[in-house]
Amino acid sequence: MISVKLFGVTRDIVGRPILEIQENVETVGELKEFMMITYPRIKGLNSLMVAVNSEYAQDDLEIKSTDEVALIPPVSGG
Amino acid sequence: MIKITDQVLDTQAIINSVEAPEGGAINVFIGTVRNATKSKQVLKLEFEAYEPMATKELTKIVNQAKQRWPLLKVAVHHRVGVLAIGEVPVVIALSTPHRAAGFEACQYIIDTLKVTVPIWKKEFFEDGEVWVAAHP
Numbered sequence: 001m002i003s004v005k006l007f008g009v010t011r012d013i014v015g016r017p018i019l020e021i022q023e024n025v026e027t028v029g030e031l032k033e034f035m036m037i038t039y040p041r042i043k044g045l046n047s048l049m050v051a052v053n054s055e056y057a058q059d060d061l062e063i064k065s066t067d068e069v070a071l072i073p074p075v076s077g078g
Numbered sequence: 079m080i081k082i083t084d085q086v087l088d089t090q091a092i093i094n095s096v097e098a099p100e101g102g103a104i105n106v107f108i109g110t111v112r113n114a115t116k117s118k119q120v121l122k123l124e125f126e127a128y129e130p131m132a133t134k135e136l137t138k139i140v141n142q143a144k145q146r147w148p149l150l151k152v153a154v155h156h157r158v159g160v161l162a163i164g165e166v167p168v169v170i171a172l173s174t175p176h177r178a179a180g181f182e183a184c185q186y187i188i189d190t191l192k193v194t195v196p197i198w199k200k201e202f203f204e205d206g207e208v209w210v211a212a213h214p
Contacts, residue, residue, distance in 0.1 A: 007128055008198035009209040045212055051196070054131035070128055070196075076210035077125070077132075077156060077197025078109050078168050078188055 002063055004031070005070035010048075013041045028052065029059030035071065046074040080136045082127050082197075084159045092169045096151035101173035105180030107188050109168035111161050115210075121202045125158045125167055128196040132156070135195045143172075143186055147179040154187060156197060167199075 004019045025031050028050045036043045049072035050057050140152050150173040157167045174180040199210045
């Protein structure tokens with residue numbers, strides 16, 4: 001199981017700040033795919049990044065159950 | 079010093095924090111909440127951050143800037159929470175021996191912050207609310 005932190009528009013789409021995923025999601029790419037299939041509105045975003053242990057992660061990175069995982073929708077600070 | 083805070087930013091204190099005896103210039107960028115987006119009236123903004131990562135990304139940006147320009151002291155403070163029109167969500171201050179490097183470094187930091195740092199803002203209008211930059 002992985003636990004995914006949600007911020008901004010992705011938190012609004014999913015409707016909660018943390019999503020527990022029981023399904024078999026092994027990589028960052030699979031997580032993005034899972035999120036887009038489960039929550040189709042995520043496909044409409046300008047971009048979707050994933051952070052693993054608070055670093056931007058590539059699609060081929062494997063996710064371990066102990067990792068801190070977060071979805072990063074388009075940022076807009078400043 | 080890099081800081082994400084829900085408190086009002088004290089611009090003068092941030093400027094004072096980068097004073098350095100070797101400095102010939104302090105360059106400051108102050109972001110303010112604008113009252114409209116594409117001529118539509120904005121009532122307020124709400125900022126949120128993925129805090130440990132935002133601090134980490136800001137530290138990377140400051141370190142990159144330090145490699146490119148001779149920076150003496152750098153401060154980047156970003157506020158989160160609800161901000162009214164005219165309030166200040168971000169202050170960047172840095173000291174350099176000469177002014178040219180200061181202007182360039184300050185612009186680099188704010189431009190890169192807007193691209194890489196996990197902070198989000200929501201605009202509130204009379205008829206709804208929008209996460210900025212989220213959708214095409």
